[in-house]
Amino acid sequence: MNIQVTKKFLSDSLGILERIIPARSSNPVLTHLKIDATERGLFLSGTNLEIDLEAFVPAQVDGEASIVLPAHLFAQIVRNLGGELVELNYAGGELSVQSAGFKTKLQTGDLEAYPSLNFPSHSDLTLDARDLARSLSSVRYAAANEAFQAVFRGIKFELGGNRSRVVASDGYRLAIRDFGAGQGEAHNLILPARSADELVRVLREGEVKLTLGGNTLSVAADRVRMNLKLLDGDFPDYERVVPSDIKLSVRLPAAQLKESVSRVAVLADKNANNRVEFLVSEGKLQLAAEGDYGRAQDTLEVDQSGNDAAMSLGFNAKFVTDALGPIDGDVLIQLSGPTTPAMFKSLDDSGYLAVVVPLRV
């Protein structure tokens, strides 16, 4: 069997697979990738049992074959090749890789031992790939890295019905992004945040097709298909945390607030949640922090509105800068009281909203 393939195409797909396939495993076959060489081209696939991934690589194939190879070694070889065209030949259990004056022969692995990966052929929903990627990236920070409630390590998808929404929370803050209208039947699911990271990486332009089956979300995008294991459990009723009774609002450029919080937070006490005080009054937002080495304050002009004339409350500096991260242009901060949740809203039509609970006095 002979394969002629462009180094760049092969190398790009191997790069995606390398992120999924473990470098070491108690089950060594999982460190391998599978190449299915067909008339249409090459299908490369791999799994870490949480995520299955298949990438298509256009190639000229003479004679069909399925081969199992050490994934990271093969990727490293291809990356280092000097030529633009790569020639693969498979015979007698060995794969030869040739390019320019270079030639290598690799022992292939046990095809029978490799897990069978199945990707669905139908789809339940179609979304814009960039919208989905951007929305997941916007809320990702709010998911917990460690939490006794596993659902907080995931991102909730609310798809179909009347909306497309992703939500993340770690119990202290919440990030929501709405994108596009809903279509068809409603689907709610919780995807592990780490799997969402890998999904974001493969999403490019165009459409992405989603399929829901049992505890798996399957995704088909441009040249890549994935099966992503879902989290069990119920995502908490986050809508009751979103405040409705707004006492005071301020508006200012998000970038300006972000820089100011970072500046003041240098003096904040790391052992007291990086507490930064927000004091709003008379069209000014004063930020202040105090720690072992001294005290810092910064004053910003803001556009103030609402019934209350002034309010003072403390936030974890990192929670504020995280909440501001996805906001371009101005941020609208809506305060419901000194100890009740505050909202950080984007004023463009990005559909992004963050809720942060103030620190106790």
Next chain:
Amino acid sequence: MNIQVTKKFLSDSLGILERIIPARSSNPVLTHLKIDATERGLFLSGTNLEIDLEAFVPAQVDGEASIVLPAHLFAQIVRNLGGELVELNYAGGELSVQSAGFKTKLQTGDLEAYPSLNFPSHSDLTLDARDLARSLSSVRYAAANEAFQAVFRGIKFELGGNRSRVVASDGYRLAIRDFGAGQGEAHNLILPARSADELVRVLREGEVKLTLGGNTLSVAADRVRMNLKLLDGDFPDYERVVPSDIKLSVRLPAAQLKESVSRVAVLADKNANNRVEFLVSEGKLQLAAEGDYGRAQDTLEVDQSGNDAAMSLGFNAKFVTDALGPIDGDVLIQLSGPTTPAMFKSLDDSGYLAVVVPLRV
């Protein structure tokens, strides 16, 4: 006391000092920096007891003072400032830092407890700063990170007399770079490779003045002065390792060889020194490696000369790619035999030479 200083100048100098001053120390005063505010401007200094460093910052100073401050905290505050101009005020043991709407007050440290740092006012030798930096960077890789002989963790300077030379070796390989003619009396010294790294970072254009005193090399460059503790001990007589009886030479583009070695080395056995075989014959250099997963080879056209018609020898791939690192354009490889040292020479007039001992069969 009042100081007006440009944020960028202050921030750049703090960046240099932050690399030297430890973030944590059993002697907490060492985590501080000292500011000497004088009519001429600010002198910032710090030490890790291996390296003392002083940086000059132009500033408008009203009233002289010496202040000791937590270095990393101060650097972080300055880096985060929004304005271009910074105003410092010192009164009652507190330093206030102001810029745009931002203001902080910092507790200063105990000036009496701070070690006294003295930089010499005379110099023994003057070198071109860029030449020195480039030469140190060229040979740095060959110094050992760990070695039972401490001198191998240093870079030897041979200055004055009839040459300016730096040399590094870990006992398996050697790198030499000659730069400029010698001037005045001969000085030999061994600088710890890590201190050389810090020296390279501060060297810019223009001249650098060197002063030798006891076990210290002092350096005065543009706006920065350093005292660098030297290594005791004798550097081995490296010249006897440089082969003189050359049996076979090959010449080819260094970049081409470097890529080829990296390519073939993917298959090399990590537990056998990443061994790559070099076989020279008939105007060709064939590289080959073999490991657990298979075998790779690559063939390069070379310009071959010398009395021997062919030679085969094995190298640690990393030693070869390291040796080629500083070489632009063509490399001349001079082989003295299959088990005796090989030379890798730069063909431009950079004065660079590397010696690598082949692996045993």
